[in-house]
Amino acid sequence: MRFLAAGYGSSQPPLYTWLAMLAASVVGTSVLALKIVKYGLLAAGLAAYFTAIRRLGYSNRAGAAGMFGLLLFPQIFWEMQHALTHSVAIFCFTSLLLLALVEVEKRRSAVAYAFFGLATAAAMLSKYNIVIFLAALFLASLSLHETRKAIFDRRFAISVAVAVVACLPTLHWNITHPDDFLAHSGGFGAGNGDGLVETTVLALRGLGNAMLNFAGLPAIIIAVAFFLAAWKTATTPQPVRWPEKLLWRTIALALLITLVVVVAGGITQFRDRWVLPVFVPLPAALAMRFDAIGQRGGKTQGTIVFVGATLAILVLPVSWYMHVNGGDSRGSIVRMDYRSLYDQINADGPVKTVVSSWFWVGILRLVDADLIVLDDEIPDFARSIREPAVLVLTNDRESSSDVFEEMAKAGYTMDTVHRTIEVPQALGFPSRKVTITKLLKKTAQ
Secondary structure: OOOOOOOOOOOOOOHHHHHHHHHHHHHOOOHHHHHHHHHHHHHHHHHHHHHHHHHOOOOHHHHHHHHHHHOOOHHHHHHHHHOOOHHHHHHHHHHHHHHHHHHHHHHOOHHHHHHHHHHHHHHHOOOOOHHHHHHHHHHHHHOOHHHHHHHHOOOHHHHHHHHHHHHHHHHHHHHHOHHHHOOOHHHHOOOOOOOHHHHHHHHHHHHHHHHHHHHHHHHHHHHHHHHHHHOOOOOOOOOOOHHHHHHHHHHHHHHHHHHHHHHHHOOOOOOHHHHHHHHOOHHHHHHHHHHHHOHHHHHHHHHHHHHHHHHHHHHHHHHHHHHHHOOOHHHHHHHEOHHHHHHHHOOOOOOOEEEOOOHHHHHHHHOOOOOEEEOOOOOOHHHHOOOOEEEEEEOOOOOOHHHHHHHHHOOEEEEEEEEEEEEOEHHHOOOEEEEEEEEEEOOOO
8 A cells, every 4th residue: 555544445444454554654565565564564563462461469480471362373473474454454553452451440531541441443444243242341340340430430431532533533534435444344254154053064164174273272381381281280270350351251241242143144254363352361361260279370371481482483484484485376476576566567668547446456566666556455456546556366266256356337448459478477487478468448438
């Protein structure tokens, strides 16, 4: 993206893109800018998570176990490093939201309430499925005396006002751009079953698989760690404190809300990362419980820290290797020589706009930061085109039908002459075929 706006295509809120633009304005349009944003969000989320646990009065070991417990989730230690974007932001600001809630409970100052409202807005502007977590956290907070008092405090209006003001432009954008906002609603597979019973079964199966894929590995690791610790020590658990109750209730309510939404909406298609806001509090809740168990819990915490740290160290070089060497079709576009592609696109004269069927074409901006690149999910597609413009398609598997529709709406047609080029790839991979077609403005009848 090369412009600030209150919303973007493909049903995603804009905060991650704003941060990427901010980084690019400092270090330039480069891969470094993307890395700064992604690893900055990961680091900030982990730091906020650790700090929240410590601020609640739990041990350093509990804070470390909670933080490294997050790195047991495949979607965090693997997917966030090499693929995800907005999910990285929602992870960071969900953690920051927990810390903000702690500050509200601890200090009850106008600044703390403003911070809570800002953290809430940041989470909302990261990804919209945070609504489930916010609803669950609010209901869980109402159920406890300690947090209920903070909500009923008149200064809570500061939080509400800050959150509403920060989210209002994007909310207005969504209302005025319903097609963009609902662009990916078909990906939920709503009502795909033959009848209510089959749809419900598919919905429950899909949700169960998503939850298992997201939380299955950390559940096994923590269970094994706790089992091994049980052979060595036996201690009497301490009573459950209110922060732990809050997190467990938030998780339970988030699961319940998710279940109701899934069944009521007949949602049958899931991605594992969609349940991230449900399970982010889980490592903290377990770390708090282990703190209360004593020596046995301490040994379990130590195992969690060791395994989480080991995964973090081992995954990093593997992920970076996969960036360049792994993947096929869409994933392998990182290996293309974009300088060569750019030069061949401009072989017949300077081109101002490049259109494609998928957002891979944006990588050309690493060569020319002023180049306009568009795919079918970019809002204001028609107004963004500057001539000369070309359509560029690779031999990937992505359908290009939507981009043809967008070009037609913008009043453009394709030239009858196509040019097929060979673009070199790194690491000895064979060249990739790319088709270039000039776009022509339709003449008024």
